[in-house]
Amino acid sequence: MRGLVVLVTLACLATAQHQALIDYLERRLLAIEDRISLWHEQTARYASELRELKQQMVSQLENLDKEKETLRMNLDGVGTRVDRVERELDYLETQNGAQPCVDVDDKLIEQQVTLVEEKQKAKYSKHSDCSDMISTIKAMKILKRVGGPKGMWTKDTSRSSGKVYVFNGTEEDTVYEFGSVQDFTRSAGLSLSTELTLPSAWAGTGHVVYNSYVYYVRQEEEVMVAKYDIKSRSMTDSAVFPVQDHVPVYSLSPETVMDLAVDEEGLWAIYSTRQNDRHISLAKVDAVSLDIEQMWDTNCPRENAEGAFVICGTLYVVYNTKQPGRSRVQCVFDVNDVMVSEEAPLVYFPKRYGSHASLKYNPQEQLLYAWDDGYQILYKLIMKKKLEI
Numbered sequence: 001m002r003g004l005v006v007l008v009t010l011a012c013l014a015t016a017q018h019q020a021l022i023d024y025l026e027r028r029l030l031a032i033e034d035r036i037s038l039w040h041e042q043t044a045r046y047a048s049e050l051r052e053l054k055q056q057m058v059s060q061l062e063n064l065d066k067e068k069e070t071l072r073m074n075l076d077g078v079g080t081r082v083d084r085v086e087r088e089l090d091y092l093e094t095q096n097g098a099q100p101c102v103d104v105d106d107k108l109i110e111q112q113v114t115l116v117e118e119k120q121k122a123k124y125s126k127h128s129d130c131s132d133m134i135s136t137i138k139a140m141k142i143l144k145r146v147g148g149p150k151g152m153w154t155k156d157t158s159r160s161s162g163k164v165y166v167f168n169g170t171e172e173d174t175v176y177e178f179g180s181v182q183d184f185t186r187s188a189g190l191s192l193s194t195e196l197t198l199p200s201a202w203a204g205t206g207h208v209v210y211n212s213y214v215y216y217v218r219q220e221e222e223v224m225v226a227k228y229d230i231k232s233r234s235m236t237d238s239a240v241f242p243v244q245d246h247v248p249v250y251s252l253s254p255e256t257v258m259d260l261a262v263d264e265e266g267l268w269a270i271y272s273t274r275q276n277d278r279h280i281s282l283a284k285v286d287a288v289s290l291d292i293e294q295m296w297d298t299n300c301p302r303e304n305a306e307g308a309f310v311i312c313g314t315l316y317v318v319y320n321t322k323q324p325g326r327s328r329v330q331c332v333f334d335v336n337d338v339m340v341s342e343e344a345p346l347v348y349f350p351k352r353y354g355s356h357a358s359l360k361y362n363p364q365e366q367l368l369y370a371w372d373d374g375y376q377i378l379y380k381l382i383m384k385k386k387l388e389i
């Protein structure tokens with residue numbers, strides 16, 4: 001009997017211990033559950049914070065991309081401006097002799113840079129209402145043979161003068177003046193002419209006579225345009241053409257470093273530089289001050305070019321063809337962008353002896369005065385109206 005009591009007591013004891021264990025385990029479980037739910041909460045919060053961060057990063061990256069792009073564009077702009085400034089500085093240095101240090105005001109450079117940019121970008125404003133373009137060459141007339149293989153002859157391109165001028169050779173200083181084309185043709189050689197001696201020798205065949213002034217190209221260290229007053233027999237002005245590293249403007253005429261032209265709009269300079277030596281460049285020149293009004297890089301190649309002229313603000317470049325003695329206008333550049341390119345005429349010159357040493361347009365007569373192997377030739381042009389677009 002006593003043994004049974006002990007057993008019951010033992011069993012009770014065991015049950016109580018068991019209960020305590022269960023309680024303990026339950027508490028632990030609850031605690032673990034609490035921590036798990038806390039982790040859940042935290043993870044969810046982290047995840048949403050991460051998402052937000054990612055979104056912020058993405059939008060900041062986009063902004064950075066945009067900023068990078070503007071920065072790149074700014075840098076490009078600065079680069080070209082620095083190039084220009086360097087060129088201007090080089091030019092200024094050549095002007096001032098070799099100075100070790102050129103102290104130039106930033107504002108001044110800025111102004112010059114914008115000035116050059118404007119000269120290249122601005123729309124050309126016409127001086128005349130002329131809108132002609134060449135249709136064809138109607139006739140060729142050989143007037144005379146005088147002088148050497150290379151030279152230039154022209155009438156004064158102003159309305160009032162009928163005088164004719166002969167520039168024989170590519171580096172002389174004596175111009176022969178005739179009272180009229182008739183005097184020139186009936187003169188035995190140059191006997192009926194008056195001689196004008198220029199203060200310096202000319203270079204090439206790129207000269208013009210305009211309003212009783214001779215504008216001729218000189219080449220010393222720099223390329224210059226000199227303006228000589230025929231009436232007073234004196235030099236009026238001489239200006240360095242503000243472009244560096246000239247190369248002869250036409251590949252087939254190495255003596256002509258720069259070609260001047262007169263049209264209905266006034267005075268032009270046709271030139272080429274080492275920086276852009278595959279193509280011909282064009283500048284509008286103020287005939288009074290010799291300032292450059294505007295400049296253009298054309299798409300006309302120098303290669304195989306023998307000459308060019310300007311009519312109504314359009315440059316016509318003449319090239320040699322494979323057939324001997326045949327040349328033709330093969331590239332046209334309109335400063336007003338009026339002419340449709342398909343409309344650019346393929347004008348052939350009549351067959352001749354050699355290659356043109358010079359081609360000078362006369363806007364009063366719509367004639368081309370050409371020098372070809374010592375022959376003085378006139379071409380009569382037929383015009384048509386440009387197509388407005």
Ligand SMILES: *[C@@H]1O[C@H](CO)[C@@H](O)[C@H](O)[C@H]1NC(C)=O
Pocket residue numbers: 146147148149150168169170190
């Ligand atoms: C014309 O120039 C050439 C050199 O190019 C020379 O030989 C010739 O004598 C000159 N003619 C006249 C008439 O001055």
